[in-house]
Amino acid sequence: MAILTITLPIFLLIGLGYVCAWRRLFTPDQVRGMGRFVITIALPALLFRALVQQQLRDVLEWRYLLVYALGSLALLIGGFLYARIVHKQGVTSAALRGFGMSVSNNGFIGFPMAMQLIGPHAAVPLALTYIVENLVMLPTVLALAESGQAGHAPVGILARRIGLGLVKSPLVIAIVTACIGLVIGIHPIGPLAKVIDLLAGASAPVALLVIGASLFGLSAKGMMRPVLEISAAKLLIHPLAMIGLLMLIPIADKDLRHTVILLATIPMLSIYPIIAQRYGEEKFCGAALLVTTALAFATVSGWVWLLQAGYLG
Template sequence: MLQVFTITGPVFIVIAIGFAAVRWGFFAKSDTRILGKFTINIALPAMLFKALTERPFAEILNTRYLLAYALGSLATFAIGVAATRFFRHRSLQLSAVHGMGMSLSNSAFIGYPIVLQLLGPPAAIALALCFLVENLLILPLALALAESGGGNGESALKVVSNTLLRLGRNPLILAIAAGFACAMLELRLPGPALRAIDMLALASAGIALFVIGGTLVGLKIEGMRGDIAYIVGGKLLLHPLAVFVAVMLVPPTDRTLQIAAVTFACMPMLSIYPILAQKYGREELCAAALMAATVSAFLTISAVIWVLQAGMG
C-alpha cells in the first residue's frame, strides 16, 4: 500500500500546495483561472499532440477502449439520471445534472498525472480516448437532457449541435484531431517545433494540480450533505465499477489500457462541473460535490490502484 501512496501522494500534495497558496494569499483565486486557461488551452493540447504523434495510428485509435469507456460512462449516467428521477423524485433537469457529475471525470487535471505515474507514456493515449468519449458523447447528452427538462424552449437537438460546434473550437479537441492526422499520415514536425511542444507538455501536470487546489478555496458543503453524498458516491464508486464491468465485457487488447480506463473513471468530476450547472441554478451544490469528491478521492483512488496492482501481480 505504501507504493500506492507514492503514486497518489505527490498528486494530492501539489493540490494541497495550490489550496494553501490561495488560502494564505500568495495567489488570488482569480489567478488560478489564468493558470487553468494556460493549462487547458496550451499545455495539455501540447502534451496530447506530442503523445499521439509518437505512436503508430493503429496503436492509438483503440476502438475497444473507446467502446468500453463509453459503455461504462453511459451506464453510470443512465443509472444516475434514473435513480434521481424515479427513486428520489427530482426534476429531469436536476437528474441530468446529477448524472453529469457521476459520469464525467477530471481526466486532465487529476487523472492524467496519476495514470502517468502508474502506467507511463500510454497514459496520454488513454487520456485522448477518454476526452473523445467525455466531450463528444456524455457531455452533449447530459446538456441536452438538462435543457429538455428545464422548459427553456431550446430543443435537445439544438443543444447538442451548439455543444459540438463549441467543441470544434476547443484546443484539446483540435490537438487530438491534429495528433491523429499526423499519426495516420506519419508526419513528423521539425526538431525545434517538437522541443517547444515538449517544453509546454512538461508543464501540464503540475500546473493542473495546483489549479485544482486553488479552486477548492472557499467552497462550502453545509445543508446539502445528502445530495453531495449521492453524487460523490456515484462518481467515485459507481463509475469505476461500471467501467470495470464494461472492460471485462469488451476488454482492450492492451492490459495497460484496461487499467487506465478503470483508473480514469475513479477520478472526481471535471473541474468545470459547477460552471456547467450554473445555468440551472445548481452551482453551489455542484461546487460542494466537487470539493467533497476531490478530497475523498485520495482514499478511493489509492484503494482502486492497490487492487489493480494486486491483480497485475
Template sequence: MLEILAITTPIFLLIGAGYLAMGIRLLNREQIQGVATFVLYFALPALVIRALTENPLEEVFQPHYLLAYGLGSVAVFAFALLLTLALQGKSLSEAAIHALGMAASNSGFIGYPVAAMVLGASPAAVLLALNMVIENLLIIPAALILAEAGRQSGAGIATVARKTFFRLVRNPILVGLMVGLLLAVTGIALPSPLAKAIDMLANAAGPAALFVIGGTLFGLQVRGMLNDVSQIVIGKLILHPLAVLVFFLLMPAMDPVWVTGAVLFACAPMISIYPLLGHRYGLAGVSAATLMIGTLGSFATLSLAIWLMKSYGLL
C-alpha cells in the same frame, strides 16, 4: 501500502500547494484561473498532440477501449438519470447535471497525472486522448443537451444540440485531438523547434493541472446539501469505476495497461468545470461542494484502486 502512498501522496501534495497558495493569498482567484487557462488551452492540447504523434496510430486507436469505457460511462449516466428523474422527481436539468457529475471524470487535471505516475507518461497520454473522445463527444454533450432541454422549454432538441455542438468544436482539447490525428494519419513531422515546444508544454500539464485543482477547492463549502453531494460522489468514485471495469471484463482480453488505465481515469473525481456548469442551471452550491468532496475522497478511492490492482496482478 507505502508503495501506494508513494504514488498518490505527491499528487495530493501538489493539490495542497494550490490550496495553500490561495489560503495565504499568494494567488487570487483570477490568477488561478489564468493557470487553468494555460493548462486547458496550451498544456493539455500539447499533451494530446504529443501522444498521438509519438505512437503508431494503430496503437493509439483502441476500439474495444472506447467501447468499454463508453458503455461503462453511459450506463452510469443512464442510472443517474433514472435515479434522479423517476425515483427522486428532480427536474430534467438537475438530473442531467447529477448524471454528468457521476459519469464524466476529471481526466486532464487528475486522471492523467495519476495514470502518468502509475503507468508512465506515454501510455497515460494516449489514455487521456481516448477518454477525452468519450467525455467530450458523448457524455458532456448529452448532459448539456438534456440540461438545456429542461431549461428551455420553448427550444427544440435540434436547436439545443446545434448550439452544444458549436460550443464543443471550440474545445481546445478537441482541437488538439484533431490536430494530432491529422499529423498521425498524414505522417507529417513537426519542425524540431515546434516539436520541442509541444514537448515542454506537455510536460507542464500534470503538475500545473493539480495545482489548479487545489486553488479551485479553496473556499468551497458544504451547507445542507449532504444527500445530493454524497449521491453524486458515491456514483462517481465507486459506481463509475466498477461499471467501467465490468464492461472491460466483458470485452475480449486486453492489455492490462488499458484496463488499469481505464479504472484509474474512472476513479478520478468529476470534471473541474462542474461548478461552472452547475451554476448555469441553479446548482452552484451542490456542484461546488461535490467537486470539493469528490476531489478529497478520490485520494482514498484512487489509493484503494491502485492497491487492489496490484493485489490482482494488473500492476
C-alpha cells in the same frame, strides 16, 4: 509506500493549490487564467506530443471506446433516474447529478495519475476518453439539462452550439492534428519539438494547483447525504461499471485495461459547478466536487493498490 508514491504527490499539489488560494497567493481571476492555460495550451501540447509518438493502429482502439462510453453512460442514466425517482428531482437537477457521477476530471487529475501508473502510453487512452466525453457524454448531459428548462433552446440550435464547441476545442484539434501527423508521417522536430515539450511539462503541476485553488471557498454544509451519494457513485460505482464491462468486452492490452478503470476512479470535472451555475445548482455541485475530491485520496489509492497487486486483471 509504493502506492503513496503514485497518489500522494497528486493530492499534495492539490492541497498546495488550496493553501495558495487560502493565503491569497492566487486570485480567482489568476486561477481561471491558469486553468485556461492548461486546457487551451499545455494539455493539448502534452496530448499531441504523446500521440505523435504512437502508431496509428494503437490509437484507434474501438474496444476501449466502447467500454468507457457504455460504462459512463450507464452511470449518467442511472444517476439521472435515481435522482428523478428517489429524490424527485427535476430533469435539469437530475441530469447534473448524473453528470457528477459519470464524467471524470481526466485532464487535470486523471492523466497525471495515469502517467505515473502506466507511463507515456497513457496518452492513447486519454485521447480516446476525450473522444467519448466530448462526442457522447457532454452533449448528452447538456441536452438533458437544457430539456428541463422552460423556454429552452431548440434542438437544432443546441446541436449547432455543441458542434461549434467541439470544432473549436484545443483538445480535439490536438488529437486530430496528431492523427493527421501519424497518417502522413510528419513529426515536430528542432525548436518546435522543444517548445511542445516545455508546454507539455507544465500541464500536470499547473492543472493540479488549479484544482486545489478552485476548491477553496466551497462548502458542503447541510448537503452531505446527497453529496455523499454522488461521491460514492463517482469514486466506487463508476470504476465497478468499467470492471463489469471489461468482462463482457475484453481488452487485450493490460495498460488500456488498467487505464479505463483508473480514469473512472477520478473525481468529476473542476468546471462542474461552473456548468451548474447556468441552472442555479452551483452550490450543490460545488459541494459535491469538494467532498468527492477530498475522499478521492483514499479511494484512488485503494484502486491503484488493487491494480498494482493484480487483483483487477
